[in-house]
Structure formats: C-alpha cells, structure tokens
Amino acid sequence: MPAPIVNSPTPPQSSLPPGEHVIQDDASIFSTVKIDDEGREIYRRTLDFNLGFETILQYYPDGTSSYSTSFDGQFGINNLYNEQGWIVSQEDTLIGFRKTWSYDALGFISQTSYSTTDIATGPQIERETERTPEFFYTTKDVYYGPTESPSFTVLGSEFGTLRISYDASGLVSNLAQTYVFGNTSKIVDQWNDAEGARIPHRHLEYNRDGKIVLEERFDAGDNLTYQTKTLDDGAHYAMSMAPDGQHIQITETDGSIRIQETVRNDGSLFVTKLGNGASVESTSHDDVFTSTEGGATFVFKDGFGDDVIRNFHTGGANHDTIVLDTDREVNSWYYNGNDSIIIVGNVDYDTIILKGVNIEQLHQGDILIV
Incomplete structure (x- = not known):
C-alpha cells in the first residue's frame, strides 16, 4: 500500500x-x-x-x-x-474537486475518494485485452491492498457505478458496471481476464423491483452464448447458443412452454413446440414448425421460402391460423397423397407443406390473406 x-x-x-x-x-x-x-x-x-x-x-x-x-x-x-x-x-x-484519504493501522493509505464537478472519463485501458469500457464519472474511490497497486476502484456518476478490480501485478482482472437506464433500475456488466486471455462475462438487468429481467452470457470472443429475459407480456424467454452457432430458444408463460425452437446454422427455424396462443413468423430460409395444442398463428411474408408445418389443427375453436402477408396469387392442393401444399406466387413462388392434412380438412379462417 x-x-x-x-x-x-x-x-x-x-x-x-x-x-x-x-x-x-x-x-x-x-x-x-x-x-x-x-x-x-x-x-x-x-x-x-x-x-x-x-x-x-x-x-x-x-x-x-x-x-x-x-x-x-x-x-x-x-x-x-x-x-x-x-x-x-x-x-x-x-477546478472543482475534492479528495479524501483513509489509512490502515500501520499508516498506509487504504482508500482515496475523489469527487469533481466536471465529468471525467475512465478507466484506464486494460493492458492485456486493450479493452476500454466507456464510463464517465464524477466520483472515484480507490481501495488499496497489500501492494502499491490498487485492489479495486469504484467510479461513480448520476447514472451508476463501475467497479474495477486488479490482480497482484496491477492488471485489471474484473469490471462490474451498474447504472440506471429508463425503466431498468440496474445493469451489471462483468468480464474477467485470466493469464492475459479473455474469459466469459455476463450482463444483467434488473427492474425497479430488483428482479432480473435480462441475463446475457458471452464467450471469450464476445459472442452471445446464453440469454434469458422477461418479455413485455410477462413471458419468460431463454436462448442457449451451441458452439456451432445453432441455438435453442424457449418462451414460457406461467411455467409452461409457449414456443420452443432451434435456430439452425443457415438461419432457418426448427420449431418443435408451439403452444396455444403463440405466434411465430417465418424466416427467409426453409423452416419447420410444429403446432402442439392448436390455437397457434403462423405468419408468412413474401420470400419465406419452402416451409413445413406439422400437426396443423384445422377448423373448430382451437384451430391454427396461417397468415399470408402477400399480394400474390395463392393456391392449394393435395401433395404426395397425405399432405397439402400452399403455393404463394407463380414464378418465384414460396410453399407451405401441411404434413398429414387433407386439403378438404381446411376451413375458412384457417388461412388468412392480408
């Protein structure tokens, strides 16, 4: 110290x-x-x-x-x-600043506190990663450990704080940022360096009640590997990314799964569960959807490719709905004896195959053109 x-x-x-x-x-x-x-x-x-x-x-x-x-x-x-x-x-x-010092029992500086009326920029660059978080502060508290180097530093502003921890050699080992943003009361970013290498960090958001509404985790290359959040309607969403780029997304309402889908390497969707009241929009790739309970909505916009819907519920109060957002011609007929096919357009056309659905089973209201 x-x-x-x-x-x-x-x-x-x-x-x-x-x-x-x-x-x-x-x-x-x-x-x-x-x-x-x-x-x-x-x-x-x-x-x-x-x-x-x-x-x-x-x-x-x-x-x-x-x-x-x-x-x-x-x-x-x-x-x-x-x-x-x-x-x-x-x-x-x-100049407009104030600084205070605190000491341990041996008389070494254990803490310094700094406040200013001007906005300063911090912290210093991370020597191992050359990453510099952008943070503007008006107060700075430095806490010292058993060496001349600080143990950790806390920067403060009206928007929150940034805590910087150091290892024994004085290198930045951890940062944790907390600040207020809109209706979110606190956001924390954390990342660490070990032996000069970046290791995973995470990002958390809290609402005014102190509950986590967003968590994100990143790998050493700053790639998002996991995300969980609370949606505006109160549903819970979670995403897990595999090393090959595929990721699984699950949306839950009241503890039951509303949507479970895999985003494949080519960007297409493979939806394995779509609960009652759930809605999903097709991508421009070839997607596969599975309706679980009926009452689901499938939205298709021009250029959606060649898609498949399994377990499509026709007619009745709990029927599924296909919404076609198009000005092109729409036709449908039998396909391969057991399935139905919907073709949108004439030349550069898109298709939807309804697995196990006879064309005569389709009712008015099962398909909407908007």
Missing part, C-alpha cells in the same frame, strides 16, 4: 519571540507569522502582491493542520492533515 502524503506533524521551532510578526521577504512578498508560547510557528500567511498569490499554513490545538492557497482573492486548494501529519482531505474550488 502507498505511504501517506505527509506534512510536518508538529509546528516548526522559530527564532522569533512569541506573538504575531509581519515579515517582508521581498519587495512584494509579505508574511504574517504567529509564534506560540513554546516558540513554535503555528501560523504563516504569505502574500505575493505582484502575483496575487497567497498561502496559509496553520497548526491547530488538537494536533491537526491545514495548508491553503488562493489566487487574486479566490480560494484555491485547501489541504487538511491529521495529528500524524497525514493528509486526510484536499479541496480545489477553482
């Missing part, structure tokens, strides 16, 4: 007699000096009339002391020292 910034803990002895004295040190420099009954200089005010610069050093009966400067009558820096002569606070009203 670093040593303290030290002022003389006791007033210096003077050759002047007790009392107050005015001394002219130069043609334009005058000093006012106070000597106590023990012959110690407990006060010195020096003024340079040419420069308009003034300094005051004062020792108090309780053993503390202060040192202040001013320029053209405007107060500048004011330092306060404790009984040991260690600085405990510094304030600069011209």
Whole structure:
C-alpha cells in the first residue's frame, strides 16, 4: 500500500519571540507569522502582491493542520492533515474537486475518494485485452491492498457505478458496471481476464423491483452464448447458443412452454413446440414448425421460402391460423397423397407443406390473406 502524503506533524521551532510578526521577504512578498508560547510557528500567511498569490499554513490545538492557497482573492486548494501529519482531505474550488484519504493501522493509505464537478472519463485501458469500457464519472474511490497497486476502484456518476478490480501485478482482472437506464433500475456488466486471455462475462438487468429481467452470457470472443429475459407480456424467454452457432430458444408463460425452437446454422427455424396462443413468423430460409395444442398463428411474408408445418389443427375453436402477408396469387392442393401444399406466387413462388392434412380438412379462417 502507498505511504501517506505527509506534512510536518508538529509546528516548526522559530527564532522569533512569541506573538504575531509581519515579515517582508521581498519587495512584494509579505508574511504574517504567529509564534506560540513554546516558540513554535503555528501560523504563516504569505502574500505575493505582484502575483496575487497567497498561502496559509496553520497548526491547530488538537494536533491537526491545514495548508491553503488562493489566487487574486479566490480560494484555491485547501489541504487538511491529521495529528500524524497525514493528509486526510484536499479541496480545489477553482477546478472543482475534492479528495479524501483513509489509512490502515500501520499508516498506509487504504482508500482515496475523489469527487469533481466536471465529468471525467475512465478507466484506464486494460493492458492485456486493450479493452476500454466507456464510463464517465464524477466520483472515484480507490481501495488499496497489500501492494502499491490498487485492489479495486469504484467510479461513480448520476447514472451508476463501475467497479474495477486488479490482480497482484496491477492488471485489471474484473469490471462490474451498474447504472440506471429508463425503466431498468440496474445493469451489471462483468468480464474477467485470466493469464492475459479473455474469459466469459455476463450482463444483467434488473427492474425497479430488483428482479432480473435480462441475463446475457458471452464467450471469450464476445459472442452471445446464453440469454434469458422477461418479455413485455410477462413471458419468460431463454436462448442457449451451441458452439456451432445453432441455438435453442424457449418462451414460457406461467411455467409452461409457449414456443420452443432451434435456430439452425443457415438461419432457418426448427420449431418443435408451439403452444396455444403463440405466434411465430417465418424466416427467409426453409423452416419447420410444429403446432402442439392448436390455437397457434403462423405468419408468412413474401420470400419465406419452402416451409413445413406439422400437426396443423384445422377448423373448430382451437384451430391454427396461417397468415399470408402477400399480394400474390395463392393456391392449394393435395401433395404426395397425405399432405397439402400452399403455393404463394407463380414464378418465384414460396410453399407451405401441411404434413398429414387433407386439403378438404381446411376451413375458412384457417388461412388468412392480408
């Protein structure tokens, strides 16, 4: 830990007699000096009339002391020292900052706190990863461990905090950011470096009630590998990414799965479950959908490719619905004896195959064209 910034803990002895004295040190420099009954200089005010610069050093009966400067009558820096002569606070009203120091039992600096009226940028660049988080702060708290290097630093602003941890060699080992954003009360980003290599980090969001509404996890290459969030309607969504790029997405409502789908490497959807009331939109790739309970909605826009729907429910109050967002011609007929096919367009056409559905089973309302 670093040593303290030290002022003389006791007033210096003077050759002047007790009392107050005015001394002219130069043609334009005058000093006012106070000597106590023990012959110690407990006060010195020096003024340079040419420069308009003034300094005051004062020792108090309780053993503390202060040192202040001013320029053209405007107060500048004011330092306060404790009984040991260690600085405990510094304030600069011209620049607009204040800094305080705390010490451990051995007299080493254990913490420094800094606040400013101007916005500063931090932190320093991560030497191993060359990653620099963007964070603007008005307060800075530095906590020291057993070495000269800080153990961790906390930057603060009206929008939140950024905590920076350091390893024994002084390299950044962890960052955790918390801030307020819109209706979200707290967001935390964390990442770590181990032996110079990036390792996974995560991102959390909390609502005003303190509940997690979003969690994201990233691999060493900053790729999203896992995501879970609360949707606007209260449903819960989770996504897990495989190393090959495929990822599974699950949406739950009241604990039951509404949608379970796999996004394949080519970007197409493979939906294995689509609950009552769920809605899914086709991609531009060849997708496969499975209706589970009926009451699902499938949305197709021009250019959706060649898609398949399994277990399509026709007619009745719990029928599934195909919504075609197109101005092109739509036709349907039997396909391979057991299935039905819907063709949208004539030349560059898209198709939907309804597995196990006889064309005569389709009812009005099963297919909507918008």
